[in-house]
Amino acid sequence: VRVVAALDATSGARAVLSVAQAISAVVSADVDAVHVEETVPAVPIADLVGCSVRTLPPPIESVLVEAGRAEDVIALVLGLKRSDGVRVLGRVARAVCTRSERPIILVPPTTPIPFALRRALVPVPPDPMATTTLAGTIRLAHGVALEVTVLRVGDPTNVPLFEDQMFHETEAWAREFLARYVQLPPEAVALEFRVGDVADEILSAASDLGADLIVLGWGRDFGPRRALIVRRVLERTMTPVQLIPVLP
Amino acid sequence: MVSIRTGQLEEHIVADVAWGAWQYWLWTGDEDFLRQAGYELLADTARYWASRVRRDGEGRAHIDDVIGPDEYHEAVNDNAFTNVMARWNLRTASTALSARPDLADDTERAKWDDVADALVDNYDSGTGLYEQFDGFFDLEPLIIRDVAPRRPIVADLLLGAERVRRAQVLKQADVLMLHFMVPSEVAAGSLVSNLQYYEPRTAHGSSLSPGVHAALFARAGRLGDAVEWLRLASRIDLDDVTGTTAGGLHLATMGGVWQAVALGFLGIRAEDRGLRIDPHLPSGWPRVEIRLSFRGSRIVVRTDQSTVSVTCDRALDLAIREGSPITRVDPPGIEVRL
Numbered sequence: 011v012r013v014v015a016a017l018d019a020t021s022g023a024r025a026v027l028s029v030a031q032a033i034s035a036v037v038s039a040d041v042d043a044v045h046v047e048e049t050v051p052a053v054p055i056a057d058l059v060g061c062s063v064r065t066l067p068p069p070i071e072s073v074l075v076e077a078g079r080a081e082d083v084i085a086l087v088l089g090l091k092r093s094d095g096v097r098v099l100g101r102v103a104r105a106v107c108t109r110s111e112r113p114i115i116l117v118p119p120t121t122p123i124p125f126a127l128r129r130a131l132v133p134v135p136p137d138p139m140a141t142t143t144l145a146g147t148i149r150l151a152h153g154v155a156l157e158v159t160v161l162r163v164g165d166p167t168n169v170p171l172f173e174d175q176m177f178h179e180t181e182a183w184a185r186e187f188l189a190r191y192v193q194l195p196p197e198a199v200a201l202e203f204r205v206g207d208v209a210d211e212i213l214s215a216a217s218d219l220g221a222d223l224i225v226l227g228w229g230r231d232f233g234p235r236r237a238l239i240v241r242r243v244l245e246r247t248m249t250p251v252q253l254i255p256v257l258p
Numbered sequence: 259m260v261s262i263r264t265g266q267l268e269e270h271i272v273a274d275v276a277w278g279a280w281q282y283w284l285w286t287g288d289e290d291f292l293r294q295a296g297y298e299l300l301a302d303t304a305r306y307w308a309s310r311v312r313r314d315g316e317g318r319a320h321i322d323d324v325i326g327p328d329e330y331h332e333a334v335n336d337n338a339f340t341n342v343m344a345r346w347n348l349r350t351a352s353t354a355l356s357a358r359p360d361l362a363d364d365t366e367r368a369k370w371d372d373v374a375d376a377l378v379d380n381y382d383s384g385t386g387l388y389e390q391f392d393g394f395f396d397l398e399p400l401i402i403r404d405v406a407p408r409r410p411i412v413a414d415l416l417l418g419a420e421r422v423r424r425a426q427v428l429k430q431a432d433v434l435m436l437h438f439m440v441p442s443e444v445a446a447g448s449l450v451s452n453l454q455y456y457e458p459r460t461a462h463g464s465s466l467s468p469g470v471h472a473a474l475f476a477r478a479g480r481l482g483d484a485v486e487w488l489r490l491a492s493r494i495d496l497d498d499v500t501g502t503t504a505g506g507l508h509l510a511t512m513g514g515v516w517q518a519v520a521l522g523f524l525g526i527r528a529e530d531r532g533l534r535i536d537p538h539l540p541s542g543w544p545r546v547e548i549r550l551s552f553r554g555s556r557i558v559v560r561t562d563q564s565t566v567s568v569t570c571d572r573a574l575d576l577a578i579r580e581g582s583p584i585t586r587v588d589p590p591g592i593e594v595r596l
Contacts, residue, residue, distance in 0.1 A: 171463075172462075172494075
């Protein structure tokens with residue numbers, strides 16, 4: 011199996027490659043470093059990243075989506091860009107994310123190199139069906155010996171009425187959650203509870219907990235008023251983000 | 259890892275257990291219980307408090323490093339509830355054990371009285387307020403009633419545990435539990451001022467809080483508020499408002515609902531000399547009937563907007579209304595116009 015690393019001619023390409031290599035090592039996959047040559051780069055990509063790179067002909071979005079459809083590809087790794095100081099999801103990344111059925115890992119250019127993948131943060135939505143979809147990822151991460159923290163963020167308007175015995179109630183909720191949706195024993199993953207703005211809390215939890223990867227489920231739709239949390243996380247994250255397509 | 263310190267520091271439970279035992283005796287008149295366990299329990303708990311206090315240079319007694327019923331503020335000094343309950347414990351033990359010099363001699367009982375008199379209770383006669391603990395009034399004056407999207411609410415989840423620790427936000431009744439449990443130990447007339455001050459600062463984040471406040475609002479004559487909190491307490495499991503009813507019923511809350519009706523709206527209280535009933539019925543309630551057992555007598559209390567009737571199957575020492583004298587009532591009972 012392969013992890014496709016889509017490299018461009020920016021300095022962020024090295025971070026993309028490093029993340030792809032770390033993920034490949036964890037899941038015993040090969041890295042397939044590719045570059046779609048819309049223009050001839052000043053420095054050859056292979057020289058930039060220090061490894062062999064397959065060069066593919068444009069158009070770039072279609073080529074990457076098609077590359078991701080191969081049966082042996084388990085994930086695509088793309089770079090996040092900066093524009094005028096604000097992180098933006100580039101045209102290519104946006105198109106590939108919405109059209110790909112494979113998990114996409116989006117890598118900020120500031121990601122440290124060499125990248126090490128040890129801890130994954132998995133924010134779970136209140137919708138149990140979406141949680142069920144993420145459960146496979148949680149089990150997979152646990153199965154490859156990653157430290158997994160499941161994050162549940164409460165909305166301030168949805169704070170519980172009562173909490174008579176915080177410790178016992180939290181533990182009871184965690185056991186029930188893991189047994190019902192993840193089918194893992196309670197000691198397999200850590201649970202983190204926070205209250206506040208969901209995107210803010212995801213980012214601060216990733217920072218506080220030293221997460222190497224944020225795993226988000228999403229509906230593959232960047233239309234108006236869609237994927238608001240995903241967008242806000244991608245705009246500001248300093249941590250690579252894995253988007254898992256969640257079926258509606 | 260969150261350290262749960264209530265198990266180590268919530269020492270008022272020592273006095274609460276003694277109070278529970280004393281209430282059992284007041285309601286049942288079970289002398290065997292007193293002889294076999296009650297007196298010893300009072301003596302040992304009083305000894306604990308006498309050994310637990312710290313004396314300052316002026317001879318005042320303090321209890322440091324505790325958690326009160328509020329539970330949002332940890333390791334505080336001179337929690338009013340703890341200190342006053344300890345005072346009640348010392349005084350009750352001293353009085354009750356005068357009949358048992360074999361368990362506590364005069365010298366020891368005199369020491370208990372001395373410690374009780376020296377214990378600070380944080381009451382300010384100028385404002386009519388008890389300060390919940392030393393320094394509470396210096397905390398951020400946050401009125402959770404005004405800033406929360408609704409109450410009840412788990413304030414430490416809404417605001418963060420650190421801010422709650424630094425603010426005048428309560429999880430549940432603390433000072434007010436004194437007015438609920440030991441009204442004779444607090445300053446006369448201080449319920450209304452403390453209810454007015456502390457209730458808006460209370461998040462009611464414990465399912466036990468609404469019932470206690472329903473009872474206190476009823477005793478204070480604020481019957482609209484009393485009904486509102488009673489309704490919430492009574493529907494916690496009926497409406498599954500916590501989403502946890504499938505995992506077990508809130509039995510202590512149910513007990514609180516009964517207490518709110520019996521001890522709050524009907525104002526029933528067991529005293530040394532007999533039973534007192536002081537009803538406060540909301541205008542929308544045509545009548546309330548409750549059955550009790552008091553010192554071997556089976557009692558039915560019925561009250562409507564104008565009368566109280568009490569039937570009993572054995573002679574009963576009874577008073578209707580606060581301040582009225584306790585008198586002997588023979589079966590089948592009496593009816594009193596309010």
